[in-house]
Amino acid sequence: xxxxxxxxxxxxxxxxxxxxxxxxxxxxxxxxxxxxxxxxxxxxxxxxxxxxxxxxxxxxxxxxxxxxxxxxxxxxxxxxxxxxxxxxxxxxxxxxxxxxxxxxxxxxxxxxxxxxxxxxxxxxxxxxxxxxxxxxxxxxxxxxxxxxxxxxxxxxxxxxxxxxxxxxx
Ligand SMILES: *[C@@H]1O[C@H](CO)[C@@H](O)[C@H](O)[C@H]1NC(C)=O
Ligand SMILES: *[C@@H]1O[C@H](CO)[C@@H](O)[C@H](O)[C@H]1NC(C)=O
Ligand SMILES: *[C@@H]1O[C@H](CO)[C@@H](O)[C@H](O)[C@H]1NC(C)=O
Ligand SMILES: *[C@@H]1O[C@H](CO)[C@@H](O)[C@H](O)[C@H]1NC(C)=O
Numbered sequence: 001x002x003x004x005x006x007x008x009x010x011x012x013x014x015x016x017x018x019x020x021x022x023x024x025x026x027x028x029x030x031x032x033x034x035x036x037x038x039x040x041x042x043x044x045x046x047x048x049x050x051x052x053x054x055x056x057x058x059x060x061x062x063x064x065x066x067x068x069x070x071x072x073x074x075x076x077x078x079x080x081x082x083x084x085x086x087x088x089x090x091x092x093x094x095x096x097x098x099x100x101x102x103x104x105x106x107x108x109x110x111x112x113x114x115x116x117x118x119x120x121x122x123x124x125x126x127x128x129x130x131x132x133x134x135x136x137x138x139x140x141x142x143x144x145x146x147x148x149x150x151x152x153x154x155x156x157x158x159x160x161x162x163x164x165x166x167x168x169x
Pocket of ligand 4: 122143144145146147
């Protein structure tokens, strides 16, 4: 009996430590995600000017423009990134794949060009909506988009893609 209780306590402690450490890692990687994202985009209109990373201990991503977090208490766990109409320039910001718990990515109505990197789709496991419409993306649509299990909205219209959309599995 005592052995059982001790065992149960041990298991719970292990689970708790695992959970807390994995969440802490998530915060760190989401900070890196947005830092990389900002560095990969040209922002001529200064919409990302409140994305300030200087003081690492005080970074609060949820106050950045266009960023929504999972929960106010979860501080830095990014749920949505909505940068529609910000006038951003450059290529698809591949750093986005570090935002592992991202659910909505909206980059509609910007000035983004170049091809879509295929590994981005494999990395964003929880993505349910992605809106890349009204940009200047070109090339083929990577067939890895079918790897996004929960994807139900994918808007790619008004770009310069070639080829056809790989079928969903
Ligand atoms: C960074 O944050 C720490 C902890 O809140 C604070 O003590 C320090 O003054 C801040 N530094 C700057 C440059 O804002
Ligand atoms: C993306 O944002 C635009 C407004 O900027 C909105 O009209 C559109 O519905 C959004 N797309 C998705 C998939 O939420
Ligand atoms: C995209 O960039 C071009 C030239 O850099 C500019 O003329 C155009 O107005 C921009 N479009 C948008 C939607 O910002
Ligand atoms: C992602 O999709 C590609 C093409 O459909 C497939 O070959 C690959 O095995 C998939 N990877 C994962 C991790 O599901």
